[in-house]
Amino acid sequence: MSVVTRRHEEIQEKIENELPDAILDIEEHQNAPAIVANPSRVDDVVRVLKENGYNHLSSVSAVEYENRYESVYHLRRITDDREDFDEINVVAHADRDEPAVQTVSNVFKGANWHEREAYDLMGVRYDDHPDMRRILLPETWNGHPLREEYDVDQPQYTTLEAHANPIEERYEVDEDESALDTMFINIGPHHPATHGVLHLKTVLDGEVVVDVEPDIGYLHRCEEYLCERLNYKYQIMPYPDRWDYISAGMINEMSYARCIEELADIDVPEYAQVIRTLAQELSRIASHMLAVGTFALDLYGELNVIFMYAFKDREIVQEILEDLSGQRLMFNYLRLGGVSYDLPEPREEWFEKIRDFTEELPEKMKEYRTLLEGNELLMKRAEGTGILEPEVAKEYGCTGPILRGSGVGYDVREVDPYSYYDELDWDVVTKDGCDNLSRVQVRLGEVEQSARIVEQCVDILEDWDGEQEIQSRVPRSVSPPAGTENYTAVEGAKGELGIHIVSDGTEQPHRLKIRSPCFSNLSAFSELAEGEYLADMIATLGSLDLVFGEVDR
Amino acid sequence: MLDTSKTQISERREGDVDPRMNSKLREMFGSLPIVTTSLDKVMNWARASSMFPFQFGIACCSIEMMHTVAIKHDMDRFGAGVFRNSPRQADLMIVPGTINAKLAPRVKRLYDQIPEPKFVVSMGSCTISGGPFQEGYCVVKGLETFAPVDIHVPGCPPRPEALLYGVMKMQEKIKRGESSPVTVKPYEIRELQDWDRDEVADFFEDELEPDTLVMNYTHSPELREVSEVEEGVNPTTPAEPTEGD
Numbered sequence A: 001m002s003v004v005t006r007r008h009e010e011i012q013e014k015i016e017n018e019l020p021d022a023i024l025d026i027e028e029h030q031n032a033p034a035i036v037a038n039p040s041r042v043d044d045v046v047r048v049l050k051e052n053g054y055n056h057l058s059s060v061s062a063v064e065y066e067n068r069y070e071s072v073y074h075l076r077r078i079t080d081d082r083e084d085f086d087e088i089n090v091v092a093h094a095d096r097d098e099p100a101v102q103t104v105s106n107v108f109k110g111a112n113w114h115e116r117e118a119y120d121l122m123g124v125r126y127d128d129h130p131d132m133r134r135i136l137l138p139e140t141w142n143g144h145p146l147r148e149e150y151d152v153d154q155p156q157y158t159t160l161e162a163h164a165n166p167i168e169e170r171y172e173v174d175e176d177e178s179a180l181d182t183m184f185i186n187i188g189p190h191h192p193a194t195h196g197v198l199h200l201k202t203v204l205d206g207e208v209v210v211d212v213e214p215d216i217g218y219l220h221r222c223e224e225y226l227c228e229r230l231n232y233k234y235q236i237m238p239y240p241d242r243w244d245y246i247s248a249g250m251i252n253e254m255s256y257a258r259c260i261e262e263l264a265d266i267d268v269p270e271y272a273q274v275i276r277t278l279a280q281e282l283s284r285i286a287s288h289m290l291a292v293g294t295f296a297l298d299l300y301g302e303l304n305v306i307f308m309y310a311f312k313d314r315e316i317v318q319e320i321l322e323d324l325s326g327q328r329l330m331f332n333y334l335r336l337g338g339v340s341y342d343l344p345e346p347r348e349e350w351f352e353k354i355r356d357f358t359e360e361l362p363e364k365m366k367e368y369r370t371l372l373e374g375n376e377l378l379m380k381r382a383e384g385t386g387i388l389e390p391e392v393a394k395e396y397g398c399t400g401p402i403l404r405g406s407g408v409g410y411d412v413r414e415v416d417p418y419s420y421y422d423e424l425d426w427d428v429v430t431k432d433g434c435d436n437l438s439r440v441q442v443r444l445g446e447v448e449q450s451a452r453i454v455e456q457c458v459d460i461l462e463d464w465d466g467e468q469e470i471q472s473r474v475p476r477s478v479s480p481p482a483g484t485e486n487y488t489a490v491e492g493a494k495g496e497l498g499i500h501i502v503s504d505g506t507e508q509p510h511r512l513k514i515r516s517p518c519f520s521n522l523s524a525f526s527e528l529a530e531g532e533y534l535a536d537m538i539a540t541l542g543s544l545d546l547v548f549g550e551v552d553r
Numbered sequence B: 001m002l003d004t005s006k007t008q009i010s011e012r013r014e015g016d017v018d019p020r021m022n023s024k025l026r027e028m029f030g031s032l033p034i035v036t037t038s039l040d041k042v043m044n045w046a047r048a049s050s051m052f053p054f055q056f057g058i059a060c061c062s063i064e065m066m067h068t069v070a071i072k073h074d075m076d077r078f079g080a081g082v083f084r085n086s087p088r089q090a091d092l093m094i095v096p097g098t099i100n101a102k103l104a105p106r107v108k109r110l111y112d113q114i115p116e117p118k119f120v121v122s123m124g125s126c127t128i129s130g131g132p133f134q135e136g137y138c139v140v141k142g143l144e145t146f147a148p149v150d151i152h153v154p155g156c157p158p159r160p161e162a163l164l165y166g167v168m169k170m171q172e173k174i175k176r177g178e179s180s181p182v183t184v185k186p187y188e189i190r191e192l193q194d195w196d197r198d199e200v201a202d203f204f205e206d207e208l209e210p211d212t213l214v215m216n217y218t219h220s221p222e223l224r225e226v227s228e229v230e231e232g233v234n235p236t237t238p239a240e241p242t243e244g245d
């Protein structure tokens, strides 16, 4: 169980002093204590927490119980200092028949989308929410699918109407007194620059974007619903691969493994830890390569040289990972308590392959930099566009290269270490530009750092003389004690990838919520794009590096 | 509203000449069998040798599709590498990924917007049956439930080599002028006014125009009775309903 630190006690006292009768109870979650707040005062509680340094709302998840609904908020401190890092949870109960909780979207803007999702899937209403609509499912959907009582077999009807017709009426946005003469366009859901199935409802004034609203859910694949019907031990593991499907599978698997291993108290042998770390960093390289390649694709158009080089390097990484796990993309390699196979034989050859890649990498990175930064056209479009101030980024819960491109060095690997990262020597990459270019540069820098980690892991594995234990003893059926819950995160390729598991004592999770970094990063998109040129909006979208398997889940 | 739902999808059967291969010239020279046969051959050869796939990424499979186009696998070597961003310029639709109830009407519309003759390669188990997400509450169980498919490429995701093989099989079929039997299961997209009154939730009555296109989604298509579908109302239903689904 979590330790209640001095800081937790102080903050609890502070809230009790400032807001008498706002705290109803204190619960214990695996990761941190949870303040049970008065459902109508939860925004005040969260505000006090925010003022006292818990400045990052990771996620909001709604959980159903027999006699109530719960809305659980996970707050963290964004910091680059391990000593300063801390987390705390807030819980608000809502009654069974008409679940409603006060919104916190006036405290954290990022809560807006999270609460809409909780409403969409679980049917918990948030009072005073500015925009309480469905977010993932079509507007015309019937029922809230994560509820126990939901009937999957009822017929549903969806319409083609979601696309507003641009010629039917002129869209006018009031700004000051003068109504602007504007034009409305739909971008997506199959537009090639949206990197998947995103629909942007855009209002243009000339060439300037005055209003943009992302419409998501075109790849909602019911991941949470499915995971809640599968066994912890083997059945859930293939699904994480499909959240962030751009080769970041190893990291996603780690996020699930970390959460359940902490909750069910499973050890991982050190040898397996090293392999996991190696695999995760290879995944990160492949993922960032695609991000850089497609960013160039968005700016230059048709299959250009950066894209091709990036794919060439991805092929090499995918081959290495295929040797390790047997699959190119959907690895299904991690197991609870370790990994599924030992390194491929002959090991020397495999190590040689990795070494060849990492040795050539500095030369290649130089080339990427020349191609990107030496190109005036690209620099003009990437530098100074898509500005995201660090304060705004924190408001929306942006993480990963997006946040680090705004100069905040928050990296879960550093502040809340897992796997083998603690023993290795690497740096967190940050850039202060806050623009599209910085975000891409951060990714390039991270590829180099990942290669450093990979090299060190290979060294360690080569000189390994202890027992090569790839999996610890895991009980035949994994079932954490009833009523326990845990939220942990890992540093995904796109940011903080968190998992919230609530156990009811069976072999299947009662609730499994995925905190997807892309979801939060995308929610800040309108801040980034409004006031920019339409063409720069596309560049900004590319620099966010979205993957819709993770946004929509 | 564009009435794209009414595109006729002709019935196709193995062995017969695919009506999609018909051309105006063929109609003109109908009485001169030798000329038309050779002409058809040339046309089909041309069609197969320069396919224009439609660039349409949905999910994980589209990453492998990008690898198929990019360096190393390079689909261009087989005359099918020029991806078009607009359905109007394409003739091959590769559908790479999971389709859910929100996306399905859009995929249908994109399919309808591709000019004839058009061919569909479905990539990955998601487009065959819903794949790993089959049990999901809003996942459509396969592309074939609302659009005809010529070639299925199984896998999750299929390797680039597998997709190449699938596309080449497609080309072979086109060259020979034949195509696969089509089974379209009855997922319907109809105008609101065509639905039985009690079938449509009251909600729609007040909210929508009578000519709005509405698609229904059922979690378990086998629960529905096929006979419900009136002939001719749903253009995607083949004239002879295939037995069972």
Ligand code: SF4
Binding pocket: A242, B059, B060, B061, B062, B096, B097, B098, B123, B124, B125, B126, B127, B131, B132, B155, B156, B157, B158
């Ligand atoms: S078949 Fe597999 S890889 Fe392809 S879209 Fe479906 S889940 Fe993803």
